[in-house]
Amino acid sequence: VDFNMDKMLSDDFKALMKVLEKLPDTTVVIIAMPNMELTSKTAKAQMKKLIAFADQTGVCMELSHRTGLALERDLCKWAKAGRCTMTELTAHKLILFVGEDLNSLNNEMKKLTAFANGGEITPEMIELLVHKNTEASIYDLFGYIITGDTERMMQALSVLFYEQESGMTICSVLSGAYL
Numbered sequence: 001v002d003f004n005m006d007k008m009l010s011d012d013f014k015a016l017m018k019v020l021e022k023l024p025d026t027t028v029v030i031i032a033m034p035n036m037e038l039t040s041k042t043a044k045a046q047m048k049k050l051i052a053f054a055d056q057t058g059v060c061m062e063l064s065h066r067t068g069l070a071l072e073r074d075l076c077k078w079a080k081a082g083r084c085t086m087t088e089l090t091a092h093k094l095i096l097f098v099g100e101d102l103n104s105l106n107n108e109m110k111k112l113t114a115f116a117n118g119g120e121i122t123p124e125m126i127e128l129l130v131h132k133n134t135e136a137s138i139y140d141l142f143g144y145i146i147t148g149d150t151e152r153m154m155q156a157l158s159v160l161f162y163e164q165e166s167g168m169t170i171c172s173v174l175s176g177a178y179l
Contacts, residue, residue: 005047071105084113098133
């Protein structure tokens, strides 16, 4: 369930709690609140009640999204677990190519550690082996447009169209980069 606790009416919260109390022990409920910023006192009180109930009947945990330096350090640890080394700067480049999705990063790290075979994972390896996500490819396209590199711009567009990216998506990301 993904809901906004600030907008939840008191009666709706009571109904939610009644449903949760009646669930069998074999049921798992996951409540996702990716933008959890509670502003009202009522929402904060309701959240405390929900957490207390979850702690009594099961497990309550916060899984925060890893970003920035913490994610770069995690990637360096993953490289070490694969018997390789990687600098935080190289990890940053990997994030720029792949994005912050942990599943995608894990898959790419497995590929890189296998290729590095106990050595150092380098930016050149990332360039060679890692597929850029769409947004990164479009940002590259933007760079080629700005610098007037027509040949590389056309190659980048060709790859994007080959990957069946819509013109609307490309224009949207380009306009965001421009802004």
